[in-house]
Amino acid sequence: MTVMKPASHHQNRPAKPDGLLRNAGLRPTRQRKALAQLLFAQGDRHVTAETLYDEALAAGYHVSLATIYNTLHQFSDAGLLRVIAIDTSKTYFDTNTGDHHHFFIEETNEIVDMPDGYIRVENLPEPPQGMEISRVDVIVRVRSPL
Amino acid sequence: MTVMKPASHHQNRPAKPDGLLRNAGLRPTRQRKALAQLLFAQGDRHVTAETLYDEALAAGYHVSLATIYNTLHQFSDAGLLRVIAIDTSKTYFDTNTGDHHHFFIEETNEIVDMPDGYIRVENLPEPPQGMEISRVDVIVRVRSPL
DNA sequence: GTGTTTGCAAAGTGTTTGCAATTTA
């Protein structure tokens, strides 16, 4: 069976990210448009501030690292991105904000989406007193055999 | 000469941690004994370097923060502790090295063990080409209702 | 024009490391 990338839950993004940004309440500045382009024009992606920074440079955009950090957080707050807590040393951002889980490749620190429809968590206990579940994250750590 | 695994994460630890440390191939120094005492004499615990440091001070032990970090890693390498990646900003260590999962209370950054026997992950997809699963982590994030 | 956003450099936070002094076996 072929492992496919999950069909993205989001609708077709506009070719120009202006609408996306405006809908999120963010001014479509040059930097935000460039980063939105990099993040959302391709399929689902996992980036860190550093990888996005390098990518922006390689694509010929001038965006400072501070702005990358600020923008990633603004996008997350606006619901365009989601933070993955998987590695204590770096913050990963996922362009797929839908319900899905991840493989984490230990050797390379790579994150891979799990196809939608897989993973079912059964027999959850009651959350602690007075708490409600906000999300269930499943991380399947994988490595090459010894 | 093999480094032995801890007897079990659920059995009572020896009152004196010397044996525990020796079995792990670590010299029972004053600092390690103090930290092992704090970590393993009570039930299952979740600590950060900082919380353990404060606790050691409060208990009248004098252990430098650098030694706390070194010791937490030595204990982890020896299989006495396990790292939980749950929060990008801090490293949490769990004294329960057995198979179990966690609640994470978002307001307080508190980690709570899930009772054993709960949680079953069904319908795992094939790991990526040439990879094998090393561990499956489930984190149930909870918060108080709005 | 006015309020927002950017970029730089500095500061902040959690963690690791080099090395002399100390401790353990």
Place this chain on the structure above:
DNA sequence: TAAATTGCAAACACTTTGCAAACAC
């Protein structure tokens, strides 16, 4: 005594922040 361990301070990696200059509307 030899080898392992500690503690300090400095170094580190990642991230956040203050503020003047640039930009969007």
